[in-house]
Amino acid sequence: MEVALIVIVVVVVLAAILASSSLRLVQQYERGIVLRFGRLLSEVRQPGLRVMIPVADRMRKVSIQTIVLDVPSQGTITRDNVTIGVDAVVYFRVDDPVRAVINVENYVHATSQVAQTSLRSVIGRADLDTLLSDRARINDELRDVIDAPTEDWGITVERVEIKDISLPESMRRSMSRQAEAERDRRARVIAADGELQASSKLSEAAGTMSGTPGALQLRLLQTVTDVAAEKNSTLVMPFPVELLRFFEHMSGDRAASSPEPDEPAPVDHAGAEPLPDVPPAITTADPGDRP
Known part of the structure; x- marks a missing residue:
């Protein structure tokens, strides 16, 4: 039992x-x-x-979730011979679990290695300016390059993003100077454009004021009011240029209407003034003086 x-x-x-x-x-x-x-x-x-x-x-x-793979920094040389370090992140998922298990031993490690080699290859074919200004195109190219070999493993690469680009210190200083020079150039162009527009507007204002004499006087009074509003101890009084031209014109007309001066009186050889004309003296003899 x-x-x-x-x-x-x-x-x-x-x-x-x-x-x-x-x-x-x-x-x-x-x-x-x-x-x-x-x-x-x-x-x-x-x-x-x-x-x-x-x-x-x-x-x-086999997980079919999207896997985030961090690609470590890869030191590479761009097409214009600049040594940089680039790190990226890859987003991928398993579409065919059978091929992910049968065709590759470790699909995560294999995808990581493909991403590293593809990153160095793509960066080596691009210029530094393209990497800094057109990252969207570089990301799309990276995704296409990584997705090509992983397709046989039943893996679909959804997205690839470049996280950071490490530049040498000398290159950073050069780019800083270049950016400063570019900003200085833009500032000068903007200032010159402003001066051109201001001169055009001033020319139009001068043409309008020349047709209306009272407008210039009103503008003068407004300028005086603006200066006095600052509570300054010194008052700057603008002097119209037209008034100077008026005085110059009047002095020129007066000089033209004045008569010509008389001819100078002749002088003797010694340089003294001539004596006034004196009528000849009449002399009479005294009778007592006769012999």
């Missing part, structure tokens, strides 16, 4: 162990690949509780 009881207990325990080993749980974000005696079964196990044949079947779960 006791022997039979022991046998029953052992059978129950073995049955429980076999039952537990034959049941496998597949999560919603996973797919199950079953190998029966080393041979692949065509059916992919969907999420849920799945029954397996003990000892005969072996299941490998």
Whole structure:
């Protein structure tokens, strides 16, 4: 009786162990690949509780979530011979779990190696200015290059982003000087354009004021008011240029209407003024003086 009881207990325990080993749980974000005696079964196990044949079947779960792969910094030389360090991030997911398990040993490590070599290859074909100004095109090219070999592994590369570009210190100083010179050039062009527009507007204002004499006087008074509003101890009084021209014109007319001066009187050889004309004196002899 006791022997039979022991046998029953052992059978129950073995049955429980076999039952537990034959049941496998597949999560919603996973797919199950079953190998029966080393041979692949065509059916992919969907999420849920799945029954397996003990000892005969072996299941490998594959995640179909998007995997974020950090590509370490890669030192490379651009097409214009500038040594830089570039690191990136790759977003990919498994589309075909069967090929991801059968065609490659470790698809995550394999994708990482392909991303590193492709990053160096793409950066070596681009200029530094293109890397800094047109990253969108470089990212698309990287995605296409990485996606080509990983397609046989059942992997789809969704996105590739360049995170950082490390430049040498000398190149940073050169770019800083170049950017400063470019900003200086733009500032000068903008200032010159402003002067051109201001001169055009001033020319139009001068033409308008010349047709209305009172406008110039009103503008003069407005300028005086603006200067006096600052509560300065010194008042600057602008002097119209037209008034100077008026005085110059009046002095020129006066000089033209004045008569010519008389000829200078002749002088003697000594340089003295001539004596006034004196009528000849009439002298009479005294009778007593006669002989």
